[in-house]
Amino acid sequence: METGKTKVISVLVENKPGVLHGVSNLFRRRNFNIESITVGPSENKDIARMTITVNGDEKTLEQVVKQLAKLIDVLKVEELEQGNFVMRELALIKVNAPTPKERSDIINCVEVFRGRIIDVSTDSLTIEITGTPDKMDAFLNLMKNTGVIELARTGITALARGAKSVRIDE
Amino acid sequence: MTKMTGAKALLESLERQNVDVIFGILGGAILPVYDALCGNEKIRHILSRHEQGAAHAAEGYARASGRVGVCMATSGPGATNLVTGIANAYMDSSPIVALTGQVPSTGINTSYMIGRDAFQEADIIGITTAITKANYQPRTIAEIPTIVNNAFYISSTGRQGPVLIDLPKNIQSETAEVEFTNKIDARGYKPAVEPDLAKISEAANLLAEAEKPIILSGGGVISSNASDEIMQMSDLLMAPVATTFMGKGSFPEGHPLSVGSIGMHGNPAANRLISESDTLLAVGTRFSDRATANLDTFCPCAKKIHIDIDAAEIGKNIEVDVPIIGDAKTSMKILRTALAKKLHKNQSSTWTKRVKEAKDQLSPLLREMPKDLVPKALLMELRKLLPENTIVTTEVGQNQMWSALYFKALKPRSFISSGGLGTMGFGFPAALGAKVACPDRPVVDIAGDGSFIMTEQELASSVAEKIPVTIIVLNNSVLGMVAQWQRMLYKHRYMAVNLGKTPDFVKLAEAYGAQGLRATSIEEFQKAVKTALKSEVTTVIDVPIGSEEDVVPFVPPGCGLPQQRGDY
Numbered sequence: 001m002e003t004g005k006t007k008v009i010s011v012l013v014e015n016k017p018g019v020l021h022g023v024s025n026l027f028r029r030r031n032f033n034i035e036s037i038t039v040g041p042s043e044n045k046d047i048a049r050m051t052i053t054v055n056g057d058e059k060t061l062e063q064v065v066k067q068l069a070k071l072i073d074v075l076k077v078e079e080l081e082q083g084n085f086v087m088r089e090l091a092l093i094k095v096n097a098p099t100p101k102e103r104s105d106i107i108n109c110v111e112v113f114r115g116r117i118i119d120v121s122t123d124s125l126t127i128e129i130t131g132t133p134d135k136m137d138a139f140l141n142l143m144k145n146t147g148v149i150e151l152a153r154t155g156i157t158a159l160a161r162g163a164k165s166v167r168i169d170e
Numbered sequence: 171m172t173k174m175t176g177a178k179a180l181l182e183s184l185e186r187q188n189v190d191v192i193f194g195i196l197g198g199a200i201l202p203v204y205d206a207l208c209g210n211e212k213i214r215h216i217l218s219r220h221e222q223g224a225a226h227a228a229e230g231y232a233r234a235s236g237r238v239g240v241c242m243a244t245s246g247p248g249a250t251n252l253v254t255g256i257a258n259a260y261m262d263s264s265p266i267v268a269l270t271g272q273v274p275s276t277g278i279n280t281s282y283m284i285g286r287d288a289f290q291e292a293d294i295i296g297i298t299t300a301i302t303k304a305n306y307q308p309r310t311i312a313e314i315p316t317i318v319n320n321a322f323y324i325s326s327t328g329r330q331g332p333v334l335i336d337l338p339k340n341i342q343s344e345t346a347e348v349e350f351t352n353k354i355d356a357r358g359y360k361p362a363v364e365p366d367l368a369k370i371s372e373a374a375n376l377l378a379e380a381e382k383p384i385i386l387s388g389g390g391v392i393s394s395n396a397s398d399e400i401m402q403m404s405d406l407l408m409a410p411v412a413t414t415f416m417g418k419g420s421f422p423e424g425h426p427l428s429v430g431s432i433g434m435h436g437n438p439a440a441n442r443l444i445s446e447s448d449t450l451l452a453v454g455t456r457f458s459d460r461a462t463a464n465l466d467t468f469c470p471c472a473k474k475i476h477i478d479i480d481a482a483e484i485g486k487n488i489e490v491d492v493p494i495i496g497d498a499k500t501s502m503k504i505l506r507t508a509l510a511k512k513l514h515k516n517q518s519s520t521w522t523k524r525v526k527e528a529k530d531q532l533s534p535l536l537r538e539m540p541k542d543l544v545p546k547a548l549l550m551e552l553r554k555l556l557p558e559n560t561i562v563t564t565e566v567g568q569n570q571m572w573s574a575l576y577f578k579a580l581k582p583r584s585f586i587s588s589g590g591l592g593t594m595g596f597g598f599p600a601a602l603g604a605k606v607a608c609p610d611r612p613v614v615d616i617a618g619d620g621s622f623i624m625t626e627q628e629l630a631s632s633v634a635e636k637i638p639v640t641i642i643v644l645n646n647s648v649l650g651m652v653a654q655w656q657r658m659l660y661k662h663r664y665m666a667v668n669l670g671k672t673p674d675f676v677k678l679a680e681a682y683g684a685q686g687l688r689a690t691s692i693e694e695f696q697k698a699v700k701t702a703l704k705s706e707v708t709t710v711i712d713v714p715i716g717s718e719e720d721v722v723p724f725v726p727p728g729c730g731l732p733q734q735r736g737d738y
Contacts, residue, residue: 029300067482070480072304075358
């Protein structure tokens with residue numbers, strides 16, 4: 001929908017019920033466009049970390065950060081600086097693999113992409129692959145011809161590099 | 171630690187916040203709290219006749235007094251009926267706390283429980299997430315004191331706004347050990363921001379160099395009680411002061427440097443002068459679309475300084491040259507000190523002359539009272555009839571915009587209207603709340619017939635609870651503002667705007683045990699207002715006016731403030 005840049009925001013929130021609703025509701029209500037959102041525990045058990053990828057122009061992104069910061073249960077919001085963070089996404093992909101030839105082709109691809117086969121049946125393989133969204137897209141492109149039966153992508157999670165951290169110091 | 175019910179813990183927590191009145195209506199899921207209210211001498215309960223009325227009354231109370239207003243309702247429809255009032259308070263940044271009953275969170279009867287679509291269950295937490303600063307649903311009795319502390323603290327600090335507490339019935343009725351503290355548990359909430367001194371200094375530099383400065387005073391000035399600081403700044407700079415609609419009353423409109431409100435139906439002098447200014451000092455305003463009109467032509471020549479307590483308002487609607495995040499009062503004090511040191515030259519008298527000229531030319535005073543009952547004359551006359559300390563509320567629509575244009579507000583917290591949400595039916599219940607907060611001051615609701623009908627049932631509450639206010643119904647028998655839009659923008663194609671001559675507002679008032687009067691001339695109007703002000707019961711004054719009366723001046727949608735049409 002948007003044509004602006006994609007940015008990654010790291011958000012520390014209270015680890016309690018209703019917080020995800022508050023955040024997702026804010027995006028809907030303010031007409032912000034979420035590309036992905038991942039949530040899980042952080043280094044502190046009372047705090048959850050959300051990694052949100054948003055798409056929009058500078059002004060929109062500034063509003064996203066400011067409006068998020070206003071939510072009572074949001075403890076810290078920081079935009080991860082372009083090129084100065086690491087990000088990963090996990091995908092599980094179930095593909096058609098009815099013949100030995102297809103299987104071996106797929107396995108070769110998986111090795112090149114450093115993925116793993118985590119389940120095998122007579123007609124299909126399930127692959128686990130981790131990486132940046134670009135890598136995911138490249139791999140999925142290769143799997144197109146084989147036929148993807150099911151795909152589950154987690155959306156990206158990210159941390160700032162090295163000494164730079166987004167955390168709450170007690 | 172004391173053993174008590176959740177309902178008792180709630181009331182004690184409210185008392186610790188100095189709550190002296192709750193506007194509400196009861197129902198099944200809030201019965202334990204009402205039971206605990208029996209015999210309570212510190213908290214007065216005012217029985218509204220519809221929950222929307224309770225919420226607006228709480229807001230009227232808050233805006234007149236500066237203290238948090240409290241409303242209460244049962245679960246389900248009681249709670250959802252509060253929603254319009256909560257949304258209104260959210261848009262106008264008014265501090266209210268809404269208490270709602272909820273079906274039990276646990277219990278023996280597992281079908282009467284949260285999440286089972288129980289009788290009168292509504293997900294009011296989900297529903298109000300986007301229209302509250304915070305909302306809470308205690309799951310243990312022990313957490314009630316902290317939640318109440320949080321609610322009042324969050325509601326009344328920073329950019330003020332509504333907070334809701336949803337109380338499962340079992341939490342109200344069961345007993346537990348409770349400890350009362352002043353503890354607040356909201357570490358993610360940081361409302362106090364000290365203004366950045368470097369930005370203050372930049373702002374002072376701009377203002378010191380300004381030839382044609384103008385101050386735009388918004389609702390935030392009233393919330394922060396910063397009217398004196400606006401006055402001092404205006405004195406120092408000899409700068410005219412325009413207000414937003416929400417800021418009306420933050421600067422006395424009789425003052426020579428007051429130019430009225432800007433906006434779609436703004437004062438032409440304000441709209442013109444803000445467009446001519448070279449430096450804008452905007453305080454406590456969010457630059458709403460109704461205030462700025464088309465942003466491309468808003469204040470085109472000016473360097474802009476924006477002071478607001480909400481960082482998210484900076485740069486949201488307009489780009490500014492100097493952003494200052496901070497409380498209006500604190501920031502204005504510091505700015506004034508910084509500016510006083512830098513201000514060496516005498517302030518330009520050309521600009522003050524221009525201000526006077528623009529006012530004389532564009533918003534002249536009425537030379538003589540017209541024979542007919544026209545809104546402009548009525549409202550100018552009303553100002554003369556009402557004591558200075560009167561609190562005026564308005565409904566929404568033409569009555570509201572006429573009031574904005576022609577009724578001069580002289581003091582902060584004395585003009586209370588639904589600005590952001592534009593809620594018809596707001597004014598009358600808000601007037602009741604204001605009267606409860608300030609029983610010694612006259613309170614008048616300037617209404618239209620369309621709006622008044624929306625919450626007219628509160629007449630019952632006002633009579634039963636002995637809260638006398640005056641409602642002036644500018645009765646044009648149409649939904650006037652939309653009729654005006656149909657006339658001006660839809661080629662006179664009227665649809666669904668005609669209200670007929672019903673009801674008879676005099677008889678309606680009398681049916682409720684209130685006083686009903688009708689005024690068909692200025693003399694009758696004067697007499698009726700005087701009678702109403704002396705009355706011990708609420709008075710409805712029905713004032714028939716022409717149904718084709720427009721509110722002008724008017725900035726058509728899409729146009730900028732300088733393209734205002736029609737004479738003041």
